[in-house]
Amino acid sequence: MADKDENKKVKTAVALGYDPNEDGAPVVIASGKGALAEKIIEQAQENKIPVHEDSKLADTLSKLEIGEMIPPELYEVVAEILVFVDAMDKIKAKDKSRR
Structure with a gap:
């Protein structure tokens, strides 16, 4: 993507990891812009990891x-995303148990 066109924003992706038994807070495990962001999103989708869009x-x-x-100032918003991911995992588990 060219930066010349101000209407087109370069995509950014960040992957977080969280182990409540080991981590005090979620940790950045991958981050990238442009083609690297697309690769992070692609990997998440291939591994059936929920993707949440929030450009800011x-x-x-x-x-x-x-x-x-x-x-700490991002705990609340990231906690909301973790609740979303947990809900998605529970939906997937129900779907698998029905098969």
Whole structure:
């Protein structure tokens, strides 16, 4: 994507990992823009990992280093996403048990 066209924004993707037994907060495990962002999203979809779109949050999280925990001021919004992911996992589990 060319930066010349201001109407087209370069896609940003950030992957978070969280283990409540080990991590104090979610951790950035992947981050990228443009083609790398597309690859992160593609990998998530191939591995049936739920994808949540929030360009402002992605831009903010992309400023963090890989392995860095999210800052406390983002706990609430990321917690909402984790609830979304958990709900998606439960829906998938129900679908598998019905088969």
